[in-house]
Amino acid sequence: MALDRKTEKKxxxxxxxxxxxxxxxxxxxxxxxxxxxxxxxxxxxxxAAACIVLGIVALIASNWEYIPAALxxxxxxxxxxxxxxxxxxxxxxxxxxxxxxxxxxxxxxLAGIGLIAQIYHLHGAPWRGIAFWCLCTxxxxxxxxxxxxxxxxxxxxxxxxxxxxxxxxxxxxxxSLIAIAITxxxxxxxxxxxxxxxxxxxxxxFVLATLTVFFYxxxxxxxxxxxxxxxxxVTAFAVIALGIWxxxxxxxxxxxxxxxxxxxxxxxxxxxxxxxxxxAQSTDYGSIVTKIVSVLFFVxxxxxLAVAAFSFGKRRLFEGLCFLIFFRLxxxxxxxxxxxxxxxxxxxxxxxxxxxxxxxxxxxxxxLFKTLEVQLSGTHS
Amino acid sequence: xxxxxxxxxxxxxxxxxxxxxxxxxxxxxxxxxxxxxxxIKLVAYDPTDLLSGHYLRFRYDxxxxxxxxxNANPPADRAKNQETCICVDEGADTTxxxxxxxxxxxxxxxxxxFVKGHCQYSSFLTDSERYYFPEEYASVLAVLPPKSEAEVxxxxxxxxxxxxxxxxxxxxxxxxxxxxxxxKP
Numbered sequence: 001m002a003l004d005r006k007t008e009k010k011x012x013x014x015x016x017x018x019x020x021x022x023x024x025x026x027x028x029x030x031x032x033x034x035x036x037x038x039x040x041x042x043x044x045x046x047x048a049a050a051c052i053v054l055g056i057v058a059l060i061a062s063n064w065e066y067i068p069a070a071l072x073x074x075x076x077x078x079x080x081x082x083x084x085x086x087x088x089x090x091x092x093x094x095x096x097x098x099x100x101x102x103x104x105x106x107x108x109x110l111a112g113i114g115l116i117a118q119i120y121h122l123h124g125a126p127w128r129g130i131a132f133w134c135l136c137t138x139x140x141x142x143x144x145x146x147x148x149x150x151x152x153x154x155x156x157x158x159x160x161x162x163x164x165x166x167x168x169x170x171x172x173x174x175x176s177l178i179a180i181a182i183t184x185x186x187x188x189x190x191x192x193x194x195x196x197x198x199x200x201x202x203x204x205x206f207v208l209a210t211l212t213v214f215f216y217x218x219x220x221x222x223x224x225x226x227x228x229x230x231x232x233x234v235t236a237f238a239v240i241a242l243g244i245w246x247x248x249x250x251x252x253x254x255x256x257x258x259x260x261x262x263x264x265x266x267x268x269x270x271x272x273x274x275x276x277x278x279x280a281q282s283t284d285y286g287s288i289v290t291k292i293v294s295v296l297f298f299v300x301x302x303x304x305l306a307v308a309a310f311s312f313g314k315r316r317l318f319e320g321l322c323f324l325i326f327f328r329l330x331x332x333x334x335x336x337x338x339x340x341x342x343x344x345x346x347x348x349x350x351x352x353x354x355x356x357x358x359x360x361x362x363x364x365x366x367x368l369f370k371t372l373e374v375q376l377s378g379t380h381s
Numbered sequence: 382x383x384x385x386x387x388x389x390x391x392x393x394x395x396x397x398x399x400x401x402x403x404x405x406x407x408x409x410x411x412x413x414x415x416x417x418x419x420x421i422k423l424v425a426y427d428p429t430d431l432l433s434g435h436y437l438r439f440r441y442d443x444x445x446x447x448x449x450x451x452n453a454n455p456p457a458d459r460a461k462n463q464e465t466c467i468c469v470d471e472g473a474d475t476t477x478x479x480x481x482x483x484x485x486x487x488x489x490x491x492x493x494x495f496v497k498g499h500c501q502y503s504s505f506l507t508d509s510e511r512y513y514f515p516e517e518y519a520s521v522l523a524v525l526p527p528k529s530e531a532e533v534x535x536x537x538x539x540x541x542x543x544x545x546x547x548x549x550x551x552x553x554x555x556x557x558x559x560x561x562x563x564x565k566p
Binding site: 112 | 388390391392393394395396397398399401402403405406409410413436508509510511512513542543
């Protein structure tokens with residue numbers, strides 16, 4: 001595959017700046033041409049394969065009555081075998097095609113479960129079907145070269161578990177405790193040193209757990225205090241679970257100092273937020289003090305997450321989180337001075353703050369990045 | 382060429398879903414094929430569903446016994462979707478009727494033929510309450526036609542699998558075809 005213009009230009013610049021030799025540049029070019037792939041190409045390939053599979057399913061569906069059940073199954077398993085053989089033997093030296101076929105087989109397995117259920121008129125709880133799919137496709141998801149397999153598999157497995165638990169009619173408190181345990185389990189496993197086989201699962205688990213903590217704790221929903229499941233035992237368990245997750249970071253020696261420190265700050269303020277919102281509920285729920293303290297925890301916790309992202313080399317994410325903090329501050333300004341913000345003056349002041357924030361960011365961004373780089377220097381994973 | 386560990390793992394990853402689906406299909410086919418066929422009366426169920434028009438929804442009519450009533454013995458734990466077993470026997474019109482609600486652990490001792498299911502409020506469900514049909518019959522099969530009966534296979538473990546539906550002794554799809562012709566002369 002030919003190199004894209006951006007990489008080609010970078011290689012030339014680095015060569016001219018004597019950062020790399022012409023031999024190194026040639027080696028990089030050859031490596032990229034052999035192993036590199038465009039995500040657009042991958043996307044189109046995946047879409048094409050998905051169209052073919054869906055087309056086959058649609059053909060069977062539209063001729064449902066005229067195709068005998070046995071023939072439907074023979075067709076289905078025949079195509080499965082053909083796709084499997086192509087993956088194992090036909091496209092050995094084409095990683096993109098292999099990856100597409102793995103994802104297609106994962107989808108095709110789900111279609112098969114549906115087809116068999118239709119032929120034999122089966123009707124069970126949805127979690128059974130999803131759990132069966134997860135069991136069938138675990139190997140395909142693990143063998144995926146990209147995170148897509150894990151991204152499809154892990155939320156499905158969590159979904160199946162959630163559906164199963166919701167069918168048990170557990171109390172809200174028990175449900176919350178289980179949800180916390182799952183989140184902390186995902187976060188802890190995602191924070192440990194990356195294992196060659198499970199690395200994509202760990203990455204997805206880490207992202208899912210971080211997002212859950214972000215939305216359910218650090219964002220500081222004041223109304224959470226009034227929920228019946230937000231009991232002392234739930235609060236205590238959440239703090240312990242976050243503590244275990246934080247401790248897991250100690251064992252991951254591949255993470256640099258900044259990433260670890262930033263994430264500890266994030267988890268610490270998430271725990272503080274939970275405790276604070278729990279203790280505040282009986283005294284000054286919804287008061288200005290509660291809101292300000294909660295936003296303060298949000299700002300500091302999100303800042304910790306931003307520092308962790310920066311230190312890990314995710315600068316776009318760092319910028320996004322900084323903007324999120326800025327908008328949260330604007331939000332609390334509008335919330336506290338709601339009567340004023342409805343007037344012309346309120347709107348003007350919000351607009352001025354936004355422009356001032358953008359100007360300050362534009363001016364300070366370069367020096368901020370430099371300072372952070374110096375402060376957080378360490379080894380990347 | 383000796384297959385590497387990676388190749389073996391890849392082969393296993395592809396073979397796992399294929400084998401699992403094959404075993405599943407085979408076990409259903411065997412269960413349905415070997416078990417003797419019986420008939421159960423059906424009653425229509427609210428067809429409101431996003432996918433209605435692709436399948437019929439119904440409930441089995443096991444006669445006058447209150448399977449999921451709070452007064453049943455043993456009382457059904459409706460909140461927990463607890464497994465419930467019923468002893469069944471052929472009634473006067475040769476369709477199966479429930480004769481006893483019993484504990485699933487001792488059901489094999491209590492009766493010769495039984496059906497395993499669970500209570501959802503007042504309904505006794507067996508996870509076999511759908512019947513798929515081609516979409517072209519959606520207009521005439523929005524609701525289960527009256528006088529419908531299901532031909533089912535009941536496994537030794539009490540699992541129930543639906544084989545066919547008959548409307549007044551006619552196969553469901555024949556009934557649907559006639560109804561469609563009648564609607565569009």
